[in-house]
Amino acid sequence: MERYIDAEELEALREVVAGQELWRGTRGNFVARFEEAMGQHLGRRYVYAVNSGTSANEAAVAGLGLSPGEEVICPATAPIFVSLPVFAVGCIPVFADVDPRTLIISPEGIEACLSERTKALVVVHLFGQPAPLGEIMEVAHRYHLRVVEDCAQAYDCYYRGRKAGTFGDVACFSLQQSKHITSGEGGFIATDDPKIYQRAVLYSNAGMPWYLYDLEPPQAAPMAGIPTRGHFAFGHNHRMSELQGAVAWAQLGKIERFHAARRTLVEIIEEELHDCPGLRLAHVYPDTRPNYWAYPVQLDPAETSLTAAEVHQLCQQEEGVGLGYYHEVNYLEAVFQQAQRERRTPFGLPLPEEVRYEPGLCPRAEEAAKRTIPISVHHGRDPEEVRRQVRALRNTLKRHI
Ligand SMILES: Cc1ncc(COP(=O)(O)O)c(C=O)c1O
Structure with a gap:
């Protein structure tokens, strides 16, 4: 660190x-x-x-x-x-x-x-x-x-x-x-x-x-x-x-020093994972220059039906290395589910009829959240530890695809 x-x-x-x-x-x-x-x-x-x-x-x-x-x-x-x-x-x-x-x-x-x-x-x-x-x-x-x-x-x-x-x-x-x-x-x-x-x-x-x-x-x-x-x-x-x-x-x-340290971690991730089976590197929109806080890789549904949560668990069990966390969909959280049941906001405002907080509301978000794995590129991380983590991810996917 x-x-x-x-x-x-x-x-x-x-x-x-x-x-x-x-x-x-x-x-x-x-x-x-x-x-x-x-x-x-x-x-x-x-x-x-x-x-x-x-x-x-x-x-x-x-x-x-x-x-x-x-x-x-x-x-x-x-x-x-x-x-x-x-x-x-x-x-x-x-x-x-x-x-x-x-x-x-x-x-x-x-x-x-x-x-x-x-x-x-x-x-x-x-x-x-x-x-x-x-x-x-x-x-x-x-x-x-x-x-x-x-x-x-x-x-x-x-x-x-x-x-x-x-x-x-x-x-x-x-x-x-x-x-x-x-x-x-x-x-x-x-x-x-x-x-x-x-x-x-x-x-x-x-x-x-x-x-x-x-x-x-x-x-x-x-x-x-x-x-x-x-x-x-x-x-x-x-x-x-x-x-x-x-x-x-x-x-x-x-801040510039921190940005440079994170760029080094991104290079390691891309180098280790660019040809990893079942995985896509981060998508970059035209005309943009990202400055990653976490580098989001995604499981490719054409190659694997594994979810990010399953890969995290396999990686933990087989390699002894965790992947951090996977990603959330706001309206599935309990607080929104309560608002949906009560048809009012936590402050008592009625929810208009068309406003829903229920599974299936945003299908693309729900599907993609399941297969997204954000890898922390915090500037305090040891580059060798990041390398070990992404190699563990690669080894896990190679075994299961
Ligand atoms: C996208 C986004 N917005 C807002 C926040 C809120 O920031 P804080 O944790 O400082 O309250 C976070 C925190 O992690 C975040 O990731």
Whole structure:
């Protein structure tokens, strides 16, 4: 295991402790430095850091200013941290089918679940594969949908030479331990739209307008002669702490080194598996440059009926090597099944008749999820350990195909 949290992070943390301010306060030192540096890194005007990627997803959707009961299209195959935030802001997640080669939301999938209440979509650049943004943005424009780009797994990957996270109305990122850079837990949104930034800040800061970027906050007014603090909207406290900000800032300074380490792991995987029976390497869309968070290989249904779960188990039994995990379909999780039974969201909003969360809803997603094996290419992984893991996968498949 390569050390990837080290002297730079310690030095920044020491500075925070020396300053005796562990929270971001109305401005923030390291948190604000991180936001500014990240804005420059990405090429977006406004960045707001929060305490997790899930909080960033919530802030991004809240930033769109949707009304309760409006619908937000989400990909069927993605971590549930993408769809639960839609419930949290009072909207209805509607699941679109995906391109089975990548598990990324497809333009046809989006079109198939539009209603008059559809206002936005979340495109997830899953595993660090940039989505085919040209087609997706075209569909979004045609139907006047706002676009959230979920880049939790996709720092610095490119579509037509431009970074993913700079195409939609707002992007959200995670800084959780496994991500391209980390502060343990953490996340942020990035946008060029001051209104989205302001709504996201209010939502994540209990309605208090602690804006940076010289944006004028409204002033609290006394009510019945009694002072008010100035809470202008509903919100949570999802603020990032200075401890997280210091680590995130130090990590950003090392991001290129981490990317290079992950590229080496991808080369090993492709070298070891390019001619592996029953397996397809990751599909890469034209005009895209992925920056993998996990490298997704897929079992080829023309050559094997084994599922990813079965291969994982065989590999574990016969080679003593695990493959990590396989992939999930949001609406099959118990929380969505409960919503389906009760015909209401966890916050009590009725589900429209056409909105279903049941097996068979997105057949391509369900089928492809069963045969997708994402292999972690975390920059902290030992290349030799990755080589052993993928050789074990290859040996297992050779025995069973
Ligand atoms: C695609 C995606 N979106 C959002 C999140 C939420 O991030 P966090 O775990 O930091 O809350 C994750 C987390 O793993 C993710 O993979």
